[in-house]
Amino acid sequence: MQDHLLSELGQQLRVDSVRAAAAAGSGHPTSSMSAADLMAVLLANHLHYDFEQPRHPGNDHLVFSKGHASPLLYSLFKAAGAISDEELLTFRKLGSRVEGHPTPRLPWVDVATGSLGQGLPIGVGLALARKRLDKVDSRVWVLCGDSELAEGSVWEAVEHGWYEHLDNLTAIIDVNRLGQRGPTRHAWDLGAYARRLHAFGWHTIEIDGHDVTAIDRAYGDAASTVGRPTAIIARTVKGRGVAAVENREGLHGKPLPDPEEAVAELGGVREMAVPVLGPAAAGIARPSHGGPLTLPRFDPGEEVATRDAFGQALAALGTARGDVVVLDGEVGDSTRTELFAKEHPERFFECYIAEQQLVAAAIGIQARGWTPYASTFAAFFTRAYDFVRMASISRADLNLVGSHAGVAIGEDGPSQMGLEDLAAFRAVHGSTVLYPCDANQTARLTAEMAEESGIRYLRTTRGKTPVIYPPSESFPIGGSKLVRATDDDHVTIVAAGVTLHEAIAAADRLAQEGIHARVIDLYTVKPADTQTLRAAADLTGALVTVEDHHPEGGLGDAVLEAFCDGYPMPPTARLAVRDMPTSATPAQQLAAAGIDAEAIAAAARQLVGAAN
Structure with missing residues (x-):
């Protein structure tokens, strides 16, 4: 498209941004106006995209990291x-697909931003998938x-993009000088941005963004x-084209005071259609499925760390899928x-x-249709929690696995102990939270995760634990297991992971005293098996x-929630860190x-004694 038409298209984008925000009575038109020329040129001359086929394998990807410029x-x-x-003009209205910040409710939006x-x-993840996986x-x-x-996550991405030689990735930086x-921090000092990006190995280009x-x-x-990604650092003006708001402070996130006058100043409404x-x-x-899944098998009585079983199962899953x-x-x-690996x-x-x-x-890779598993210590996922939260808004399908959870890791101390992870992941919309207690259960759940949707979290254990289930046992997500049960049980102990083994030992001690304890392995912490929990309580x-978690938001709270909506709650003792x-x-640590x-046996004795 010729330059004068590109300029006209930029004005059209400004006008429509003003109109949308005016119709909503809210929004960020001035932030949109600064980047209008940048996006006009991209849409008309450089973006390769079939809007009728948003899943076309050859499409480019456009991510609005500044999602407020929706x-x-x-x-x-x-x-x-x-x-x-x-x-x-239904912008920000109830039921509209054009929300305040972009989400994949629109098929041309890969991920939610804002x-x-x-x-x-996330763009780094998309570029990795395109270059190394999709090819x-x-x-x-x-x-x-x-x-x-100013966000540290940006610089993690900048370094990773250089390290992976992502020459298919371009960052377009709208330097309009004004924040909220x-x-x-650097106002219109384009060189400040260029020096930093260049130091990370990026190709940098400084331009007038209009x-x-x-x-x-x-x-x-x-x-x-x-061989390297590119950053285009563009000097722009916030509110460009409307004198009343151009480069003015205090107007962030507000519709223009006189939208009709602004539209007239911008040259009026246009209806240009762009042949993208x-x-x-x-x-x-x-890659096609390699054949039937052959998971590792462990004999009951063996001592195996669930993290070891996870690693072996993951390798087997990679062979099958x-x-x-x-x-x-x-x-x-x-x-x-x-x-x-x-x-x-x-x-x-x-x-x-x-x-x-x-x-x-992982979010970028799953947007390309792959099935990612991302793993680190359970405690360290807290650094990425906002990405997990936004991933749920993106309707992303992610498998996240946190190891070294709880006080059971031992001598490393509290800085390494994931003691908040169950609560954090239970709070994520639509999430699945799994906490296996033995190797065969872990292997099965590792494979089951791949068939689920949404955010799936698996918690593994550092130390070895006894294998209590046979390799043939199934563990449907949303279920639980009755590990000890009789018709004469006096108390129910609900546990998972490391504490499941402690619960079994406690039940054995209590049995010697004539107290029968039912033990439930709540390996699915979310969604919890409400039916089994209620039946045991009755x-x-x-x-x-x-x-092995703080009392707030973890397994104990998951059990309590099974007794909401007026269902009678039995006397309950909650043991936690x-x-x-x-x-x-x-x-x-456990003691x-x-x-x-x-401690479990003592709590059970007290409840049974109080009942008698």
């Missing part, structure tokens, strides 16, 4: 003929705001750069993902100690819950936390 994105979709003007600092890390020559374009470059409350000729040339330069460049013909040779991809946070020798190096990604990038890359009249742990052996067999 009016601009929706105006792009209108110009491309993907949405109507009527739909554009929490700043996420678009570029397709398409590009990933990420529109970033200058404010979000005033000037950004000069369509310079923008067009920069995109061509990015597409021809080999189509994608090249492409086919993805997705060519869509499985594994990402590691430089702890693969501990989490045992290194077993997958040895068997399937072409589908293994080392993300190093950058947990935000670890999860972000029969025994008393519950003990025990978990309530004090701050220190360094000690695993056995000492000090009051979650070992002796």
Whole structure:
């Protein structure tokens, strides 16, 4: 498209952004107006995309990391003929697909954005998938705001993009000088951004973000750069084109005060339709299933760490399923993902100690239809929790595996102990939370996870635990297991993982005293097996819950929620890690936390005694 038409298209995008925000009575039109020329040139001359086939294997990807500029994105979709003007003006209305920040309710949106600092890390994941997995020559374009470059996640992405030589990735940085409350850290100092990005190995281009000729040339330069990603650093003006709001503070996130006058100043409403460049013909040779799944088998009575079983099962799953991809946070020798890396190096990604990038890359990879497993220590997923939260909004399908959970890790001390993870992942919308107690259960659940949707979290244990289930046992997600049960049980003990073995030992002690204890292995912490829990409570009249986790939000709360909505709640004792742990052996840790067999037996005795 010629320069004068590109300028007109930029004005159209500004006008439609103003109109959308005015119709909603809220939004971010000035942030959209600054990047309008950048996006006009991209849409008309450089983006290869078939809007009628959003899953076309040759399509480029466009990620709006500055998701608050959604009016601009929706105006792009209108110009491309993907949405109507009527739909554009339903912006932020109940039931509308054009939400305040983009989500994949629109088929041309790969991932939800709006929490700043996420678009570029996810773009790295998309670019990795395109280059190393799909092996397709398409590009990933990420529109970033200058404010979000203060986020550490951006710099994790910048380094990873250089390390992986992602020359199919371009960051378009809209340097409009103003953030939410005033000037950004570097204002219009393009060189400050360029120096930092160049130091990380990126190809950098500094331009006037309203000069369509310079923008067009920069995109061509990015597409021809080999061996490293490109950052286009564009000086722009917030509120460009409307004198009343241009480069003015205090207008962030507000519709224009006089939208009709602004539209007139911008030259009026336009109805340009852009013939977007189509994608090249492409086919993805997705690896086929290698055959039936042959999981590792462990004999009851063996002592096996569940992390070991996870690693072996993951490698076997990778052999059976060519869509499985594994990402590691430089702890693969501990989490045992290194077993997958040895068997399937072409589908293994080392993300190093950058947990935000670890999860972000997995989000980008799953958006391309692959099945990622991302693993690190349970405690370290807290660094990436916002990415997990946003992944649920993206309707992402992720398998996350946290090892070294709870006080049972022993001498390493509290900095390494995941004691909040069950609560954190239970709080994620639509999530599945699994906590296996033995090797055969772990292997089965590792495979079951791949068949689920949404965010799936599996908690593994560092130390060895006894194998109590035969290899043939099944463990449907959403279920539980009755490990000890008689018709004369006086109390129910609910546990999972490490504490399940302590619960069995406690039940054996109590049996010697004539107290029959029912033991439930609640290996699915979410969704919990409400039916089994209620039935046990009705029969025994008393519950003990025990978990290697803080009391807030974990297994105990999952059990209590089974008795909501007026269902009678039996007397309950909740055992959990309530004090701050220190360094000690695993056995000492369990005893000090009051979650070992002796503590469980004591709680059960007290409940049974009170009932009598």
